[in-house]
Amino acid sequence: ESATDDGSVPVIDARTVFQGAMVNQMAFLAEQDEALSVGAVQSLIRRNPAVLTYPESSVLTRGINSGAIWLVANVLNPTDDPILRRVSVRTGWLEQVDFFFIAEGQLPQRFIGGDRIPLNQRSFAKRIPSADYPFPPGETRLLLRIETADPMVVPLYFSSVAASHRREQSETAFYSFIYGVMFALLACSLMLFAGLRQRRYLFYSLYTGSFVAMTASYNGIGMALLWPEAVGWQQWAPPLLMLCFASSGLAFATNFLSTKRRQPRLHKTFQTIGVAYFALFVVFFALGEQGLALRLAFLVAPLFSVLMLYMSVSSWVAGNQFARYFMLGTLASVVGASITASTVTGMIPYTQLGYYAVDIGMVVDAILLMLALADLVRKNEEARTAAEQNAQTDLLTGLSNRRGFLPVAESLWSLVTRKNRNVCVAMIDIDRFKSINDQYGHAVGDKVLKVIADELYRSRRRGDLLARWGGEEFTLLLPETSEAEALKVAERFRHNVEQLVTNDRGKVIQCTISIGVASRHSEHVTLDQAIAKADEELYRAKLQGRNQVSFSRMSGKSVENPLPAD
Numbered sequence: 001e002s003a004t005d006d007g008s009v010p011v012i013d014a015r016t017v018f019q020g021a022m023v024n025q026m027a028f029l030a031e032q033d034e035a036l037s038v039g040a041v042q043s044l045i046r047r048n049p050a051v052l053t054y055p056e057s058s059v060l061t062r063g064i065n066s067g068a069i070w071l072v073a074n075v076l077n078p079t080d081d082p083i084l085r086r087v088s089v090r091t092g093w094l095e096q097v098d099f100f101f102i103a104e105g106q107l108p109q110r111f112i113g114g115d116r117i118p119l120n121q122r123s124f125a126k127r128i129p130s131a132d133y134p135f136p137p138g139e140t141r142l143l144l145r146i147e148t149a150d151p152m153v154v155p156l157y158f159s160s161v162a163a164s165h166r167r168e169q170s171e172t173a174f175y176s177f178i179y180g181v182m183f184a185l186l187a188c189s190l191m192l193f194a195g196l197r198q199r200r201y202l203f204y205s206l207y208t209g210s211f212v213a214m215t216a217s218y219n220g221i222g223m224a225l226l227w228p229e230a231v232g233w234q235q236w237a238p239p240l241l242m243l244c245f246a247s248s249g250l251a252f253a254t255n256f257l258s259t260k261r262r263q264p265r266l267h268k269t270f271q272t273i274g275v276a277y278f279a280l281f282v283v284f285f286a287l288g289e290q291g292l293a294l295r296l297a298f299l300v301a302p303l304f305s306v307l308m309l310y311m312s313v314s315s316w317v318a319g320n321q322f323a324r325y326f327m328l329g330t331l332a333s334v335v336g337a338s339i340t341a342s343t344v345t346g347m348i349p350y351t352q353l354g355y356y357a358v359d360i361g362m363v364v365d366a367i368l369l370m371l372a373l374a375d376l377v378r379k380n381e382e383a384r385t386a387a388e389q390n391a392q393t394d395l396l397t398g399l400s401n402r403r404g405f406l407p408v409a410e411s412l413w414s415l416v417t418r419k420n421r422n423v424c425v426a427m428i429d430i431d432r433f434k435s436i437n438d439q440y441g442h443a444v445g446d447k448v449l450k451v452i453a454d455e456l457y458r459s460r461r462r463g464d465l466l467a468r469w470g471g472e473e474f475t476l477l478l479p480e481t482s483e484a485e486a487l488k489v490a491e492r493f494r495h496n497v498e499q500l501v502t503n504d505r506g507k508v509i510q511c512t513i514s515i516g517v518a519s520r521h522s523e524h525v526t527l528d529q530a531i532a533k534a535d536e537e538l539y540r541a542k543l544q545g546r547n548q549v550s551f552s553r554m555s556g557k558s559v560e561n562p563l564p565a566d
């Protein structure tokens with residue numbers, strides 16, 4: 001049959017190699033209620049050429065569940081030799097694409113592709129529906145029938161086989177990069193989860209993992225590499241995985257931003273919505289309503305983006321510093337997803353970058369979220385170290401407190417005991433400190449305490465352990481120190497403090513200290529016993545008139561081990 005009769009069917013020169021998509025070189029018509037055969041379409045066009053419309057942009061986009069369409073053109077080969085061309089529709093999620101090549105004096109040729117067809121039953125066992133055809137001299141009618149419940153996006157290419165290979169290579173490189181980064185982050189977070197047992201790493205893994213699975217399900221890589229025969233799964237995987245992606249993202253966000261604690265009602269709402277949309281999905285699945293499941297998923301996806309953005313911004317505004325990277329990451333993924341969604345639904349003109357925007361945005365998001373996790377670990381670590389230090393440090397004087405002092409002193413004590421070395425303990429108390437408080441006030445008392453503490457700290461030898469024991473009392477551990485040396489040190493302390501002058505608004509305040517010293521002379525003496533003994537000596541110094549050092553060698557008797565010997 002002649003195809004050239006009416007001039008309403010566009011003509012493509014077979015010699016042309018189109019660099020980009022070229023659906024605007026063809027005419028299209030949408031099937032109405034029932035599926036049409038090639039013959040029916042041909043006669044429809046012949047009877048009434050007005051059924052054809054002409055796409056204005058190079059990629060045809062018609063939204064979700066839009067029904068099957070036909071594309072038609074005449075390919076003219078003005079040479080004497082056949083010209084081999086590859087025709088392909090570079091969208092991985094179209095369910096069925098039929099290519100028909102009808103040339104005069106030749107048997108009509110049909111090629112079939114699409115994700116409703118098991119990989120090995122497609123004309124080309126490829127992710128993308130394609131057909132190679134040697135256009136004979138003269139005119140060939142090219143017809144394509146495309147059917148899908150998913151968004152109808154038709155970036156049609158008409159090129160040499162070599163040009164198609166180049167395009168495939170660049171697509172492979174792109175997806176290798178995206179999946180490489182995602183898998184690295186996924187593996188990293190899984191290992192962190194295994195090691196740290198913190199659920200946020202698990203949610204992060206699920207979020208990045210479901211992104212990989214979701215994109216692999218709709219771009220055709222999943223079927224090309226992982227489930228070549230699983231046609232049923234392929235039809236339901238994209239909406240299901242989109243829901244998984246959204247819910248794991250929300251689980252990560254609520255965990256990371258502590259939504260349960262900070263906004264309990266919002267958290268409850270998320271859980272309810274999550275359960276509701278999975279329940280709806282199950283209902284649609286049971287009814288076999290793939291289109292409705294897709295609509296649900298495409299409704300949830302932007303809702304999810306808006307929620308994530310709202311949560312991170314409100315958390316950041318509320319002063320949650322960890323939300324910073326989180327917010328930037330979410331912003332990147334939301335912008336990327338919006339650009340791709342607008343591209344595939346035809347709201348903005350089709351570009352390759354627009355088509356890939358969701359993947360790029362998601363990689364940026366995943367990297368920034370990993371950074372947010374690392375940031376959180378660092379801040380928690382800093383807070384923990386600070387809390388630990390605070391718990392062991394006396395805030396007024398900056399010296400160790402009892403909690404800071406005892407563990408270090410205990411281990412030093414057992415070390416010198418084991419090596420049978422000298423060690424002494426001194427207890428230091430400020431004389432008549434109550435009267436300073438009474439006379440000048442508590443604040444001045446604090447100041448004097450601090451001045452004396454600083455002086456003691458300056459006067460101590462390196463390696464001696466000084467701590468605020470409590471109130472106006474200090475303790476000093478002197479390892480590797482004989483009694484005589486300890487007494488010298490104590491006397492120096494006493495003398496230095498006696499010389500010390502604190503000024504308070506013109507008034508001069510002077511203080512003295514009393515010191516009790518004890519040494520370990522028997523190997524059975526514990527640190528506690530030595531401290532008790534030094535305390536006794538301190539009491540004696542006070543009784544004897546203050547501002548003095550009191551020392552007594554522990555008698556074997558008084559430090560006797562209270563446990564009865566066998």
Ligand SMILES: Nc1nc2c(ncn2[C@@H]2O[C@H](COP(=O)(O)OP(=O)(O)OP(=O)(O)O)[C@@H](O)[C@H]2O)c(=O)[nH]1
Nearest residue numbers: 429430431432433434435437442445446449471472
């Ligand atoms: N300003 C201030 N006073 C403190 C602090 N800790 C303890 N004190 C005071 O130190 C005083 C200690 O009084 P006492 O135990 O009676 O002994 P004292 O007045 O130093 O007399 P002696 O030890 O017998 O020489 C009390 O009035 C406490 O309130 C502190 O951190 N700051």
